[in-house]
Amino acid sequence: MKLTGAEILWECLVREGVTDVFGYPGGAILPAYDAMLNYPVRHTLVRHEQGATHMADGYARATGTVGVAIATSGPGATNMVTGIATAMMDSSPIVCITGQVGSRLIGTDAFQEIDITGITLPVTKHNYLVASACDVASTVREAFLIAKSGRPGPVLIDITKDAQQSSAEFDWDAATPRVPGWRTAPPLDPRALSAAAQLINTARRPVILAGHGVMISGAERLLRDLAERAHIPVATTLLGIGGFAASHPLNVGMMGMHGEAWVNLAIQEADLLIACGMRFDDRVTGNVRTYAPSARKIHIDIDASEINKNIPVDVALIADLSDALGHLLEQVGPNDRAGWLARIAEFKGDSAVRDIQSLPDNGHLYAAHVINDLWRTTGSADTIVVTDVGQHQMWEAQYYHHDRSRSLITSGGLGTMGFAVPAAIGAKRARPDAEVWAVVGDGGFQMTMCELATAVQDGINIKIAVINNGFLGMVRQWQEFFYGRRYAATPLSGPDFVALARSFGIDARAVTARGAVVPAIEAARALDAPTLIDFRVEQEDTVYPMVPAGADLHAMIRRPNPIVETAAD
Amino acid sequence: MTLHTFVIYVEDRPGVLNRVSSLFRRRAFNIESLSVGHSETPGVSRMTVVVATDAGGAARIGAHLWKVVHVVRVEDISEQPAIVRELALIKLAADHANRAAVMQLAHVFHARVVDVAVDSLVIEICAPEDKVSRLMDVLRPYGIIETVRTGRVAMARGSSAPSLAGLGEMTAAQEGLSYSV
Numbered sequence: 127m128k129l130t131g132a133e134i135l136w137e138c139l140v141r142e143g144v145t146d147v148f149g150y151p152g153g154a155i156l157p158a159y160d161a162m163l164n165y166p167v168r169h170t171l172v173r174h175e176q177g178a179t180h181m182a183d184g185y186a187r188a189t190g191t192v193g194v195a196i197a198t199s200g201p202g203a204t205n206m207v208t209g210i211a212t213a214m215m216d217s218s219p220i221v222c223i224t225g226q227v228g229s230r231l232i233g234t235d236a237f238q239e240i241d242i243t244g245i246t247l248p249v250t251k252h253n254y255l256v257a258s259a260c261d262v263a264s265t266v267r268e269a270f271l272i273a274k275s276g277r278p279g280p281v282l283i284d285i286t287k288d289a290q291q292s293s294a295e296f297d298w299d300a301a302t303p304r305v306p307g308w309r310t311a312p313p314l315d316p317r318a319l320s321a322a323a324q325l326i327n328t329a330r331r332p333v334i335l336a337g338h339g340v341m342i343s344g345a346e347r348l349l350r351d352l353a354e355r356a357h358i359p360v361a362t363t364l365l366g367i368g369g370f371a372a373s374h375p376l377n378v379g380m381m382g383m384h385g386e387a388w389v390n391l392a393i394q395e396a397d398l399l400i401a402c403g404m405r406f407d408d409r410v411t412g413n414v415r416t417y418a419p420s421a422r423k424i425h426i427d428i429d430a431s432e433i434n435k436n437i438p439v440d441v442a443l444i445a446d447l448s449d450a451l452g453h454l455l456e457q458v459g460p461n462d463r464a465g466w467l468a469r470i471a472e473f474k475g476d477s478a479v480r481d482i483q484s485l486p487d488n489g490h491l492y493a494a495h496v497i498n499d500l501w502r503t504t505g506s507a508d509t510i511v512v513t514d515v516g517q518h519q520m521w522e523a524q525y526y527h528h529d530r531s532r533s534l535i536t537s538g539g540l541g542t543m544g545f546a547v548p549a550a551i552g553a554k555r556a557r558p559d560a561e562v563w564a565v566v567g568d569g570g571f572q573m574t575m576c577e578l579a580t581a582v583q584d585g586i587n588i589k590i591a592v593i594n595n596g597f598l599g600m601v602r603q604w605q606e607f608f609y610g611r612r613y614a615a616t617p618l619s620g621p622d623f624v625a626l627a628r629s630f631g632i633d634a635r636a637v638t639a640r641g642a643v644v645p646a647i648e649a650a651r652a653l654d655a656p657t658l659i660d661f662r663v664e665q666e667d668t669v670y671p672m673v674p675a676g677a678d679l680h681a682m683i684r685r686p687n688p689i690v691e692t693a694a695d
Numbered sequence: 696m697t698l699h700t701f702v703i704y705v706e707d708r709p710g711v712l713n714r715v716s717s718l719f720r721r722r723a724f725n726i727e728s729l730s731v732g733h734s735e736t737p738g739v740s741r742m743t744v745v746v747a748t749d750a751g752g753a754a755r756i757g758a759h760l761w762k763v764v765h766v767v768r769v770e771d772i773s774e775q776p777a778i779v780r781e782l783a784l785i786k787l788a789a790d791h792a793n794r795a796a797v798m799q800l801a802h803v804f805h806a807r808v809v810d811v812a813v814d815s816l817v818i819e820i821c822a823p824e825d826k827v828s829r830l831m832d833v834l835r836p837y838g839i840i841e842t843v844r845t846g847r848v849a850m851a852r853g854s855s856a857p858s859l860a861g862l863g864e865m866t867a868a869q870e871g872l873s874y875s876v
Contacts, residue, residue: 243710244713247713247714247717248717248721251762251764252764255709255710272764305764306706306767307705307706307763307764307765307766307767307768308764309761429758429762430758430761431755431758431759431761431762433754433758434751434754434755435755438751
């Protein structure tokens with residue numbers, strides 16, 4: 127069957143199971159857009175190509191299937207870079223398709239020509255420049271294989287305009303990916319498995335560190351089995367939230383820079399860490415020299431380059447997490463570990479039973495209250511929360527208790543402000559039946575608020591909670607702690623978000639009092655259309671506890687006691 | 696910090712050298728030398744890359760290289776008995792007064808004179824790097840005009856060629872990562 131390169135592109139995307147793409151047209155990608163109309167693919171027109179990549183990313187994270195973004199050459203392609211890097215850092219499978227100038231113009235600085243494969247080399251898992259229609263099918267198939275296999279990540283395909291326009295024989299089967307260097311993890315080493323099981327069976331104070339890999343691998347159930355059988359407490363990374371139910375008695379909470387004190391203390395006192403699909407990021411370890419000093423370490427990761435990168439480990443299992451846990455469970459015996467669990471309860475003291483809801487209303491509206499109320503209102507439903515980056519992100523991690531896998535989507539590794547609104551749109555496209563909330567600061571919101579128009583034009587029903595404190599809050603907090611309260615460039619003005627949203631045709635309201643929080647959330651939920659709530663919260667609020675960057679994990683800045691001005695537990 | 700020599704087989708595709716060299720830059724390792732040429736398998740090129748790092752760094756480089764899609768095989772042959780060679784061309788100021796002395800020195804180093812002009816000559820040497828450097832040292836007083844060195848190429852001794860039949864399988868070195876108790 128003879129087809130144009132553009133038609134082959136869509137043939138392949140459809141056969142790969144793609145039903146949604148997020149993009150923005152332009153000269154060099156026009157042939158592909160023209161052909162798109164003949165294929166059963168829903169296109170979401172973004173307002174900025176960065177948004178397209180975040181939407182594809184949100185789509186991928188909500189379901190585990192590959193998200194697709196499409197843009198033109200030059201600025202269309204460069205605008206994608208931040209979103210691609212975000213997906214790379216958080217192991218999210220997306221395929222980005224960019225148009226490129228005609229192959230004879232490459233290298234001539236033609237209009238809207240840019241070396242996007244060169245630019246994205248370090249932030250993609252792999253990328254391609256396709257200059258012939260003959261190569262489109264095999265490239266698309268390879269790209270999907272690479273994006274979703276092993277440790278997932280972004281793949282970019284740059285297709286020249288002439289490759290889209292010219293014709294070639296389309297043969298799906300002949301385009302089966304042949305990647306000589308592509309490899310999956312080696313078979314599990316039985317010696318490593320039994321060494322790991324031995325360490326687990328003999329450990330007195332073990333802690334499981336659960337990362338994003340738990341959900342990527344679909345290992346939630348096996349992780350729970352391991353934790354329950356051997357009574358091992360589970361601490362999660364930021365991206366690991368949801369992989370192990372927050373309400374489970376063995377879930378101690380999030381670790382790291384803004385993890386609860388008892389979590390970090392448990393890690394520091396552990397005699398064994400079982401790292402599952404996490405990478406000992408510096409926000410998790412603090413000072414690596416004093417990290418978990420008396421613990422042996424087991425590291426299970428599908429990416430061999432993560433082993434011994436930040437923390438030297440005793441046993442490494444380079445494997446798909448489900449595979450490794452399945453085999454480990456055969457060798458791990460029951461254990462009640464009552465003493466160790468009691469010790470962690472001791473670390474908690476009364477802080478675990480104090481409830482921020484019981485703090486008296488002092489007339490101020492605190493972000494932590496807002497987020498905790500959002501959880502109380504929406505937590506039992508099929509809700510996905512997509513956060514931006516900053517203080518509200520940490521409060522979300524602390525005060526919204528996620529019981530379901532893939533119910534929190536957040537930019538962890540790259541910490542990309544502006545992620546929430548577009549990623550929420552992508553998540554809603556992927557999971558139309560889920561209730562999707564974007565929780566976003568007033569800083570990050572202003573970075574990508576143009577995508578409100580996207581939500582309206584395409585009728586994408588996301589709920590937006592702007593945590594509006596008039597500051598770049600997390601940076602302000604660092605200035606407060608480490609720069610003598612010299613607030614350089616962190617006070618932030620913004621438009622009237624309610625009026626702004628309404629100008630887009632979005633229902634909106636502002637909330638300034640604690641009593642109005644739940645009614646506003648309920649009103650937003652009742653509406654079958656995008657909604658925005660502007661929560662005007664306390665301006666100089668602080669995320670506690672905090673391990674300063676590079677400090678010992680046990681050297682946290684704790685919540686002030688007695689708690690007066692913060693909404694802390 | 697010691698010198699580690701990696702033998703890397705890559706698919707012969709546009710940009711593959713950039714993918715490999717960029718990886719070293721991205722991960723903050725400094726390449727001491729790099730050479731590329733065809734391998735015994737059509738469509739597959741062979742790189743020899745020398746990096747100064749410690750054992751942990753070398754293991755990480757190996758693991759990162761495995762992730763480059765067009766890399767089909769990686770070996771750190773630093774611990775193996777290997778033949779290591781470098782080719783150098785050295786252009787030297789030499790006229791009738793000292794030509795004989797220079798040629799005698801070259802002979803001692805098993806180097807060859809490959810070009811002779813009225814006031815210069817070019818010496819070719821293929822030897823381990825330190826021997827090349829020593830030849831340079833003794834020639835320097837005569838006035839070196841220009842030199843070119845290929846950087847290190849290396850091959851493990853014995854018949855245990857890294858078979859490309861096992862494409863996609865990890866090397867023993869990498870499997871060693873998985874078990875260290």
